[in-house]
Each structure stands twice: as C-alpha cells, then as structure tokens.
Amino acid sequence: MKQVIETEWAADLISSWEHWLDMPRKVGDRMGLIIGSRPGEVAVHDNTTLNIFQGVHMALGLCPDRKVVVVAADEFPTDRYVVEGIAHDLGLSVRALTPDTDLSDVAVVVRSVIDYRTAEVCDVAACTAHAREQGALVLWDLSHTAGAIEFDVHALGVELAVGCTYKFLNGGPGAPAWAFVAEHLQSQIQQPIKGWFAQKDQFAMEKPFAPHDDIRRVLLGTPNMLSLVAAEEGIALSGRAGMPAIAKKGQALTKFGLGVIDHFGLTTSTPREATRRGCHLAVHHHNAAQLVTDLASQFKVIADVRPPDIVRLGLSPLTTRYTDVWDGLEKLSRLINQ
Ligand SMILES: Cc1ncc(COP(=O)(O)O)c(C=O)c1O
Numbered sequence: 156m157k158q159v160i161e162t163e164w165a166a167d168l169i170s171s172w173e174h175w176l177d178m179p180r181k182v183g184d185r186m187g188l189i190i191g192s193r194p195g196e197v198a199v200h201d202n203t204t205l206n207i208f209q210g211v212h213m214a215l216g217l218c219p220d221r222k223v224v225v226v227a228a229d230e231f232p233t234d235r236y237v238v239e240g241i242a243h244d245l246g247l248s249v250r251a252l253t254p255d256t257d258l259s260d261v262a263v264v265v266r267s268v269i270d271y272r273t274a275e276v277c278d279v280a281a282c283t284a285h286a287r288e289q290g291a292l293v294l295w296d297l298s299h300t301a302g303a304i305e306f307d308v309h310a311l312g313v314e315l316a317v318g319c320t321y322k323f324l325n326g327g328p329g330a331p332a333w334a335f336v337a338e339h340l341q342s343q344i345q346q347p348i349k350g351w352f353a354q355k356d357q358f359a360m361e362k363p364f365a366p367h368d369d370i371r372r373v374l375l376g377t378p379n380m381l382s383l384v385a386a387e388e389g390i391a392l393s394g395r396a397g398m399p400a401i402a403k404k405g406q407a408l409t410k411f412g413l414g415v416i417d418h419f420g421l422t423t424s425t426p427r428e429a430t431r432r433g434c435h436l437a438v439h440h441h442n443a444a445q446l447v448t449d450l451a452s453q454f455k456v457i458a459d460v461r462p463p464d465i466v467r468l469g470l471s472p473l474t475t476r477y478t479d480v481w482d483g484l485e486k487l488s489r490l491i492n493q
Pocket of ligand 1 (some may be wrong): 202451
C-alpha cells in the first residue's frame with residue numbers, strides 16, 4: 156500500500172491506471188492457490204453482497220425458464236436479503252432449502268459452504284451434483300471458507316462462487332470480495348449492472364455496451380485501489396503459507412479449542428469431525444450477548460454474538476495461537492461460572 160501511495164500514485168498519477176485496470180483479474184488469479192481456480196476465473200471487486208446480487212442474476216440468465224430461487228431460512232442474512240429482493244423485483248418465488256427441497260424448477264440455490272454460526276462444512280460436491288442433475292445452478296458463498304479450509308472448485312464441480320477477503324484472507328477492513336465463474340460459463344453470463352469496466356473497448360466511449368468474453372464481464376466501475384492491493388497482499392500471504400498448512404493448523408486449533416470447551420463443561424455445536432468444521436467455534440449460552448460484551452470490556456477478548464445464543468470465536472490459523480484459544484475460552488468459562 157505504501158508503494159502504491161508513494162510511488163504509483165504520488166509520482167505516476169493517473170498513468171498508473173495502465174496497470175491498475177487489470178488488477179481485479181490479476182489479484183483474482185492469486186485465488187488459485189486458495190480455491191483451486193484457474194487463471195482468469197476470478198475477479199476481485201466490490202463487496203460480497205454485490206457479488207451475490209450479480210451471481211444470482213447471472214444464474215437466472217443461464218436458466219431463463221425457471222422462476223424459483225432457493226436459500227435456507229437460516230442462511231447468512233445478506234444472502235437471504237439479496238435473494239428475497241431479487242425475487243420480489245422480478246416476480247420469482249423463494250423456496251426454503253431443506254434436505255428434500257424439490258429443485259426440478261429451480262434456477263439457482265444460494266448456499267454457504269460453512270455455516271457462519273456452527274462452522275459446519277456442507278457436502279459441496281454432493282449438493283452441487285444433485286442441483287445440476289435437476290438442472291439448477293448453485294451459487295456458493297465461501298466467505299468463511301476461502302483461506303480457512305482446503306477447497307478445490309473444479310474437483311467439487313463448483314461453477315459459481317463468491318466470498319470476501321477480509322476474514323481468513325487477511326485483506327483488512329473494507330477489502331474487496333471476489334467472484335468465481337467457471338471458464339465455460341463466462342461468455343454466456345449476463346450481469347445486471349452494466350458498467351464500463353466490463354466493456355471490451357473501454358475507452359472507445361461512444362460504443363454500445365459489448366462486454367468482454369471473460370471474467371471481466373463481472374466488473375462494474377473504478378476499483379478501490381488501496382483496498383485491492385491490501386487484498387492482493389493478504390491473499391498472497393495465505394498463498395505463500397499454503398492452504399494445506401493453514402488448514403492443518405486450523406483443524407488443530409479448533410480441536411484444541413473443542414478440548415478446552417469440554418474441559419470447562421461448555422456447550423458447543425461445532426462439529427467434532429475435523430474435516431466437517433471450519434475455523435470458528437460456537438459456544439452456546441442463554442446470556443451470549445452479555446458474555447461477548449463482558450469478554451471485550453473485561454479481558455479484551457473479541458468474540459461475536461450470533462443470536463439467539465451463540466458466542467462465536469474466530470480462530471484464524473495464520474494469526475491465532477493455541478495460547479489465545481486457551482485464554483479466550485478460560486475467560487469465557489470464568490464469566491459463565493462467576
Ligand atoms: C457468509 C457471509 N456472506 C456474506 C457476507 C457479507 O459480506 P459483505 O459485507 O462483503 O457484503 C458475510 C459477512 O460477514 C458473510 O459472513
């Protein structure tokens with residue numbers, strides 16, 4: 156960021172746009188080491204909510220005869236709001252995702268890989284294959300997944316996915332999100348907001364909208380360069396450490412945490428099986444909101460409350476130590492038992 160501010164911007168001014176223009180795609184290529192995407196399959200841009208909005212529209216465009224969108228009743232709020240908003244605006248119906256949901260008339264299922272409360276990992280390959288057999292697409296939300304567990308979009312059959320870079324990818328506050336579109340779909344997708352960064356001949360100015368045939372189709376307007384370079388470094392850091400090592404540490408940290416939870420007699424819904432959980436822990440208590448406030452004010456332990464009764468502790472493998480896990484849970488147990 157210092158280099159971009161002091162050299163590329165202070166000295167080179169707008170001529171830096173010559174190489175900045177392609178940064179959403181260049182940073183996107185770095186996601187290959189994180190999610191197994193190929194070069195040219197990811198663009199890093201805007202926030203997750205906007206990427207979900209675009210992704211649902213893209214999927215609807217690919218399945219024009221289908222008028223149903225599926226999302227779980229307990230899916231992360233923004234995913235549900237976006238789905239409900241699009242359905243309302245386009246006169247579509249929303250169906251709740253359950254193990255038996257009929258997908259035969261569904262255009263797209265929007266689903267998180269990892270539950271934002273319990274950290275449970277769903278069976279991505281089975282769910283994607285089942286949807287495809289029924290003619291539906293799945294838009295996967297990898298916000299709690301990318302940078303936390305090993306994931307391979309191609310091995311799992313994933314065609315559309317989005318996620319953020321500010322959780323496990325170290326991008327910092329306001330770092331942009333990303334969209335993955337499998338290469339075979341890219342030239343067919345139509346997105347709802349037509350912006351000049353998707354335009355093939357961007358600086359021809361007067362021409363009608365004729366977008367690129369590649370991942371740049373998802374782009375909109377001028378990227379926020381400082382957030383984008385922060386995301387680039389954040390993603391690169393995870394790439395350098397390597398997802399196998401990061402995932403191994405994540406499993407070990409959460410295993411240790413579950414042991415501490417048992418030691419103090421706390422209640423959790425985070426799966427015991429290492430490959431079925433991400434990198435956060437859910438501790439249930441009826442007084443969760445007050446506990447999270449007290450953890451921060453009395454001990455500087457920063458947790459999240461996830462209503463109705465979850466104290467959520469995020470264990471980011473690159474930065475969280477085993478001693479932090481012990482300290483956080485020991486303080487939590489002390490508050491519960493005082
Ligand atoms: C699973 C999930 N989806 C979407 C979002 C929303 O992301 P954004 O604020 O980038 O739109 C979040 C944010 O925490 C999230 O956890």
